[in-house]
Amino acid sequence: MNLTNQEILEQIKGGLIVSCQALETEPLHSSYIMSRMAYAAMLGGAVGIRANTIVDITEIKKNVSLPIIGIIKQNYGDCNVYITPTMKEIDALVECGVSIIATDATHRPRPDGKSLDEFFGEVRTKYPNQLFMADCSSYEEGIHAAEIGFDLVGTTMNGYTEYTKGSSLPNIELMKRLVDNCKKPIIAEGGIWLPEQLKAALDAGVLAAVIGGAITRPLEITKRFVAAISE
Numbered sequence: 001m002n003l004t005n006q007e008i009l010e011q012i013k014g015g016l017i018v019s020c021q022a023l024e025t026e027p028l029h030s031s032y033i034m035s036r037m038a039y040a041a042m043l044g045g046a047v048g049i050r051a052n053t054i055v056d057i058t059e060i061k062k063n064v065s066l067p068i069i070g071i072i073k074q075n076y077g078d079c080n081v082y083i084t085p086t087m088k089e090i091d092a093l094v095e096c097g098v099s100i101i102a103t104d105a106t107h108r109p110r111p112d113g114k115s116l117d118e119f120f121g122e123v124r125t126k127y128p129n130q131l132f133m134a135d136c137s138s139y140e141e142g143i144h145a146a147e148i149g150f151d152l153v154g155t156t157m158n159g160y161t162e163y164t165k166g167s168s169l170p171n172i173e174l175m176k177r178l179v180d181n182c183k184k185p186i187i188a189e190g191g192i193w194l195p196e197q198l199k200a201a202l203d204a205g206v207l208a209a210v211i212g213g214a215i216t217r218p219l220e221i222t223k224r225f226v227a228a229i230s231e
Contacts (some may be wrong), residue, residue, distance in 0.1 A: 003128070005131050005151070008099045009185065011209040015047030016198065017069065017187075019212030023052075027219055031059040031092045037216045038064045039172030050210050054096050056109065061097075063187050069133060076111030083156075086112050090123055094130060100152065105134030105145040106161050117148055122147050133187060137161040146184040151209070153178060154187040163201050170197050172204055179205035193224075 003011065007183035008149045022028040028037075031053075036048045038060040050069040051057045057070050072089040075082050084090060084103035103123075105116055112119070123132065132174045134145030137157035145153050155174055159167040167174075169191025178186045185207035192198050193214040201209045 003067070003099070005129070006130060007205065008120055011067055014045045014202060015208050017048035017050055017208050017210045018044075018046040018047070018215055019050040019189075019210050020056070020216050021050070021052040021073075021212060022217075023073070026217075028217075031056045035059040035063060038066075040196055041215065047189040047208065050102070050212070054092055057093075057096050057098060067099035068148065069102050070096065071102045079111040080108050081106065081110050085166055087119075087126075090127070094127055100131040100133050102133040102135050102154065102156070104157065105150065105153075106137050106141055107144075107163065116144075120148055120150070137164045139174060139181075139206075142174075142178045142182055142186070146182045151184060151189050152184055152212070154182050154189045156187075156189040156210070158190050160190075166219075170201060172197075172200050175201055175204045175206055185224075 020034045020037040022034060034056045042047060042064050042098060048067045049060060049064060050058055052071050052073050057068060070093045071081050071084050072092060074085055074089055076085060081104045090101060110119055114142040131151045133152040134150040134152050135144055135156035136142040136152050137160060155171060158164050158171050159169050160172055175186060175188050187208055187210060188201035188206040189210035192201060192209060192211045196211055
């Protein structure tokens, strides 16, 4: 059953979205494995899934009925913007049929040479009824993304841009500032490793929160445990 945009937002409200991603260089790189991860997340009570690539999303949709935040990580030369960076990736995700499309909404140069305003203006004109999430790194970027028409603002890139490196994650203060001043719903994402951090993010007033590494990346989870006993 196709949900309306409002129904999608209501379904994810106050809940946990699990990011199920594994790049080609990672041990669990497999659309089958990602689909089982997503299925396990659904059984565990997740309200949504964040996934990368058409292949993974297509496989996940076979067994998972939750809203999906779809992205395509695509590198173009030495450009730092790689999360759904051009219209080509947007087109593919719309064709695939995801509930929400996320794209990098930082102030960094895009691979096609367009500004964020130019790029998203074209995207919104082409797909007026699609939900779009802005992956931002700073307060200013979040406010700007809302102003130019994004439906959701995420803290995804905080700590991952040159000008936000060193941020303490999860950045609850950033979430609170955006909740208080941004006119669009906020999605908490980045650095949530503990249940109490998830609760703190939701208590800050965000619509929902995304967790990836702490749930679906056993390599990173193992390394954290090993580091704790190696000190």
